[in-house]
Amino acid sequence: MSPDPFPLGPPAYPLGAPLVRREGREKVTGTARYAAEHTPLDCAYAWPVAATVARGRVTAVDATGALALPGVCAVLTHENAPRLAATGDPALALLQDDRVPHRGWYVALAVADSxxxxxxxxxAVHVSYAAEDADVLLTAGHPGxxxxxxxxxxxxxxxxxGDFDTAFAAAPVTLDATYTVPPLHNHPMEPHAATAHWTGGRLTVHDSSQGSSKVCxxxxxxxxxxxxxxxxxxxxVGGGFGSKGTPRPHVVLAAMATRHTGRPVKLSLPRREMPAAVGHRAPTVQRVRLGAGGDGVLTALAHEIATHTSTVNEFVEQAAxxxxxxxxxxxxxxxxxxxxxxxxxxxWMRAPGEAPGMFALESAVDELAVLLDIDPVELRMRNEPDTEPDSDRAFSSRHLIGCLREGAERFGWRPRDPRPGVRREGDLLLGTGVxxxxxxxxxxxxxxxxRATADGGFRIRVNATDIGTGARTVLAQIAAAALTVPEDRVRVDIGxxxxxxxxxxxxxxxxxxxxWAVHKACMALRARLRDHDGPLPAEGLTAAADTRQEAAEGSPYARHAFGATFAEVQADTVSGEVRVRRMLGVYAAGRILNSRTARSQFIGGMTMGLGxxxxxxxxxxxxxxxxxxxxxxxxxxxxxxxxPRIEAHWIDEEDPHLNPMGSKGIGEIGIVGTAAAVANALWHATGxxxxxxxxxxxKILPRLRAAREGAG
Amino acid sequence: MRPFGYLRPAGVEEAVRAAAEAPGARFLGGGTNLVDLMKLGVETPRTLIDVSRLPLGGIEELPDGGLRIGATVRNSDLAAAAPVRERYPVLSQALLAGASGQLRNTATTGGNLLQRTRCLYFQDPTKPCNKRSPGTGCPARDGVHRDLAVLGHSAHCVATQPSDMAVALAALDAEVHLHGPDGERTVAVTDFHRLPGDRPEQDTVIRPGELLTAVRLPPAAPGARSRYRKVRDRASFAFALVSVAAVLEARDGVVERAALAFGGLAHRPWRARAAEEVLLGAPATEDTFARAADAELAAARCATTPSRSHSPATWPSACSPAWRTRPATADPTTARARRRLRPTVPDPPSPTQGREP
Structure with missing residues (x-):
């Protein structure tokens, strides 16, 4: 495969400009309508009934009282709900049988006029259960x-x-530590909601989703x-962070309800039901063992994860x-x-695998740096691989060292006294971490x-989704660059x-x-326009493209984005409270296509990492x-x-092995590493x-006290 | 839906009369807690008596040098009032340590004192809770109680009173004015909230139909310094893990006057009399303060530890590589769980899958 199958050349309307979001005005003025803000004529409303036992079976559903209430049109249960065909996601087999796999599983749905x-x-729906003993606690020694x-x-x-056990046993310096990350929740600002309308053999759904093609x-x-x-x-879409990646129960229930009642039905999940209904980041217990020589070069590395899934579906957070x-x-x-x-x-929750896994790995690397008395930035540089260790493939680009260097420079990392617990400001201890x-x-x-329209404009059609990232805007920029026209002549239809x-x-x-698909379609359109003589026909000229082939070809290169996060924290020696004073991230993520929206994504990820x-x-x-x-x-x-102070920067990374835009993804990397940077800074502050x-x-106050008493 | 009546009386007497005539009524102030609880189904009043527009919105100087704070004074206004900032800084600080700017703009003085516990079980009507449904039990005792009471709790309830303002008022020896069907009365703030005992459903000593009309602050102690300090999980906005309101006066290195109250530790703002006793007349040193805290906290007890001890991080010795590679049982649910994984992202709409493994 040629390393650069889609040379873009220097575009007349270059990528990277800080264009404002096209729908920004609609959003801040409240005219942008979200899934629950569509109200078809005669719309009914649905409210789910969540199981109140942790495991068991539904033995009876008495809806008599509910149906007698004014304005109630239906109560769906596993006994009367439309039958669903099986799909790849058993969590969507709603109201199909009497099994309750976990508390919060939906066992009925009420539909009414308001x-x-x-x-x-x-x-008012009375559900009887045969409850069974439940086990919800993950331990690293769980027999299951x-x-x-x-x-x-x-x-x-x-x-x-290689041979980890032998190498670890032989290593002059070793670290063996176990890290835990609790369950985490996506909690996008907009709850999961859908308005579904079944009419004339057609189903129309407004859904809060990260991808409506998949929902369809x-x-x-x-x-x-x-x-x-x-x-x-x-x-x-008001955010998703992975929890709206595929259809979730709300949209299936709304569709069932409109099918059952023949009326449009709106359903918005209550915030408190989201953790049980829309997915979460599974907790992880992570053991990391590192063996290194005195020079800090790793000779042995083990990362082992214990995590949970449900009895409904196997999902394994790929933290190792x-x-x-x-x-x-x-x-x-x-x-x-x-x-x-x-x-x-x-x-999925923002950076599944990487976010929890890199908390453990990057904490362990910091601990190793302390053991070796090597600067943690330097230690990472000493362990920079030439090729991707797991595959031995060349990296398409890897500028972790560049990120570390530039980050250290911008953050003011040096001079740094590596000793913990020595920077005081009144009752506060200060420290930095990377x-x-x-x-x-x-x-x-x-x-x-x-499409080139007869009036001289251009129209792009692609079922992209804007979950708050500025997708419309950046796609207009990509099209404008490919078509070599000003971006305000490009209309973008998505969603x-x-x-x-x-x-x-x-x-x-x-x-x-x-x-990539937009670029390809635009290049094809340019070719058609070049071959076209005279004025455009009334319907314009259209070119379509898909990237099945390009995507299937894959790459001989190992392709990853990299970054380095720096944090300064303060720990209050009286209260034990830890606060982040400032954070700085530097990323190497290919070409940045819109510096304004990219910055939002980076600092958004870093903020979630701070959380x-x-x-x-x-x-x-x-x-x-x-x-x-x-x-x-x-x-x-x-x-x-x-x-308080949060900065995101990036280095200009030219990588010809990615896509015509030369871009890597930026939506998730901001959260990765941030938690470790903060925890490492806490160590530097307090020991x-x-x-x-x-x-x-x-977790901090008793040890602060113990340290104080030990010192006293 | 659950319909409820809404009344907006013109005066205090009318409000009290309305409450007497409407069993199951609740007075509505700023609504920042009551309306939330109605949405959760925890509170189901038949009638709301809106007292937010009653003429109780003033802060008056009293002849004795104290202040009378009307029940509908907004938290933000009270925190910003000059006499409060100048003479009772602990109160201003406590108010500003609570909630968010938006909530403080709406929440009232009376409502703040009457806000209910944030215990997670109390807020979930699908679970037992003696405070919400007397006699059903207290799952918090053996459950999630990290930020609940360590002082003054009972077998029936380990809830905490969440108000920051009340803690400062307790240290300031404030009084609460109540107006009920039988007339007016005054209760010390320290006596206003109850300990749970066997009646945790009763947060305060307020009687049915009584309206909280004002809070009276005694004259500020000349020469005393006051401070509110709150420890919380989130800097921007969180209830106290523990907080302390302190009014202290030291002369020649000796504590001459001390009033301390803790928040986040008990079913009421916890006036620390034992600590005060240690402090009075003692040298104002860190050692004295530590002894005072120890004296007060000698009675502190955690709610019981969850019976199923859970230490997820204990790594099994045989974990690696001897961990089994198959599920332990032929349990059908486990077998189902071993179905093929979904990828990081779902199958894209087009037939091919372009992601690298």
Missing amino acids: LEAARAAAA LYAPETVNGGYPGTRER EDLAALFSLDPGDITVVSEH VPARMMYTSPNSRTAHRVVPLDVPTPS AAATYPVYVAPSSAEA SSDLPPAMLAGGSMGTASWG MALMEGSRLDPAFGDFAERDLAAYHVPACADV IRVRDLPLTVD
């Missing part, structure tokens, strides 16, 4: 743990290279319909995968173990259409399954996947089997006042190593 009536009806063949992303569950396809499969008879619109490519080591073991518990099904970040480069086949199907907004591959470090996390309640923290009062996420996220007072 939201209030639907909610009252749902509360097994080794999955593959983990999320399709990666092998276990990889062995799955609804067609579930309801045994022709995808051509379904339109799914996801025009504006990044250790396969981050650092050189001739002897390596990376392995996952998973136990199916009576918990909601985990799923961690590396990485995220793979993916691309998925997509199709797009480009409907009636458009040419395309990859969903996920895996940090939206822009690469859609943009992961300091405050996010829920607990599974052993008595009830649900997540204890289910709303935004109990599950803390960072607000503006928690994020306290916290291996269990988040870094809350209860």
Whole structure:
């Protein structure tokens, strides 16, 4: 394969300009309509009934009282709900049988003339259960743990290279530490919502989704319909972070309800039900063992994960995968173990695998740096591999060292006294930390259409989804660059399954996947225009493209984005409170296509990483089997006042082995490494190593006190 | 839906009368807690009596040098009021440490004192809770109680009173004015909130139909310094893990006056009398302060530890590489769970899969 199959050349309207979001005005003025803001004539409202046992069977559903309430049109249960065909996602087999696999599983759905009536009806549905003992607690020694063949992303569950055990035993310096990450929740600002309308043999759905092509396809499969008879619109989406990647229960329930009642039906999940219904980041217990020579070069690396999944579906957070490519080591073991518990099904949350895995790995590297008394930036540089360790493939580009250097420079990393607990400001101890970040480069086949209209404009059609990232804007930039026309002459239609199907907004591959198809369509249109004489016909000229072939060809290169995150924290020696004072990230992610929206993505990811470090996390309640923290009062996420100084930078990375735009994904890498940078800075501030996220007072204060008393 | 009546009386007497005539009524102030609880199904009032527009919105100087704070004074206004900032800084600081700017703009003085616990079980009507449904039990005792009470709790309830303002008021020896069907009365803030005992459903000593009309602050102690300090999980906005309101006066290195109250530790703002006793007349040193804290916390007890001890990080000795490679049982649910994984991203709409493995 030629390294650069789609030479772009220097475009007249270059990529990278900080264009503002095309729909920004609609969003800030409230005219942008989201899935729950469409109200067809005669619209009914649905409210789900969630199971209140952690495991068992539904023995009876008494809807008499609910149906007698005014304005109630239907109560769907497993006894009367439309039958669904099986799909690849058993979590969508809703109201099909009496099994309750976890607390919060939907067991009925009330439909009524108003939201209030639907909610009252749902509360009046009486469900009887045969409850069974439930097990919701993950431990690294859980007897149900097994080794999955593959983990999320399709990666092998276990990889062995060389002889880890012998090398680790022989290593002059070793580290053996176990890290834990609690369950984390996506909690996008817009809850999962859908408005579905079944009319004249057609199903129309407004859905809050990261990809309506996939929703359309799955609804067609579930309801045994022709995808051509379904339109799914996801025009504006208020975030997803992975939890809207594939259809979730709300859209299936809304479609069932409209099918059952014949009326349009709107359903918006209550915030408190989201953790059980839409996926979560599974907790991980991660053991990292590093063996190194006195020079800091790794000779042995093992990263082993224990995590949970549900009994509904196997989803394995691939937290040991990044250790396969981050650092050189001739002897390596990376392995996952998973136990199916009576918990909601985990799923994708921003940087699945990398976010929790790199917390452990990058904390361990920091611990090793302390053991060796080598600067943590320098230690990472000494372990830079020449080729991807797991595959021995060349990197298409790898500028981790550049990110570390530039980050250290911008952050003011040096001079740095490596000793912990020596920088005081009143009651505060201060420290700095660093961690590396990485995220793979993916691309998925997509199709797009480009049309030159008779009035001199251009129209791009592609079923991309804007989940808040600025997809419309960057696609207009890509089209303008390819067509060599000003971007304001380019109209972009996205967010409907009636458009040419395309990859969903996920895996940090939206822009690469859609943009490639758009670029290809635009280049084809340019060729058609070149061959065309005279004025354009009334319908314009159209070119279509898809990238099935390009995507299938893959790459002989190992392709990843890299970054380095630096953090300064303060720890209050009186209260144990840890706060981030400033954070700085430098990323090497190919060509940045819009510096304004890219910056938003980077600092958004870093902010989510700050949340992961300091405050996010829920607990599974052993008595009830649900997540204890289910709303935004109990599950803390960072607000503006928690994020003081945050900077994102990038280095100009030219990589000809990616796609015509030369871009890597940027949606997820910001969260990766951030939690480790903060935890490492906490160690530098206090000498306290916290291996269990988040870094809350209860884990720090007793050790601060012990240290003080020890010193006194 | 659950219909409820809405009344907007013109005066205090009318409001109190309306409450007497409407069993199951609740007074509505800023609504920042009550409306949330109604949405959760925890509160199901038949009638809301909106008292937010009653003429209780003033802050008055009293002849004795104290302040009378009307029940509907907004938290943000109270925090910003000059006499409060100048003479009772602990109160201003406590208010500003609570909630968010938006909430403080809406929340009232009376409502703040009457806000209910944020115990997660109390807020979930699908679970037992003695405070919400008397006699059903207290799952928090053995459950998730990291930020619940360590002082004054009972077998029936380990909830905490969440107000920051109340903690400062307790240290300031403030009084609460109540107006009920039987007339007016005054209760010390420290006596206003109850300990749970066997009636955790009763947060305060307020009687049915009584309206909280004002809070009275005694004259500020001349020469005393006051401070509110709150420890929390999130800098921007979180309830206290623990907080302390302190009014302290030291002369020649000796504590002459001390009033301390803790928040986040008990079912009521916890006036620390034992600590104060240690402090009074003692040298104002760190050692004294530590002894004072120890004296107060000698009675502190955690709610019981969850019976199923859970230490996820204990790595099994045989974990690697001897971990089994197959599920332990032939349990059908486990077998189902071993179905092929979904990839990082789902199959794209087009037939080929372009992602690298």
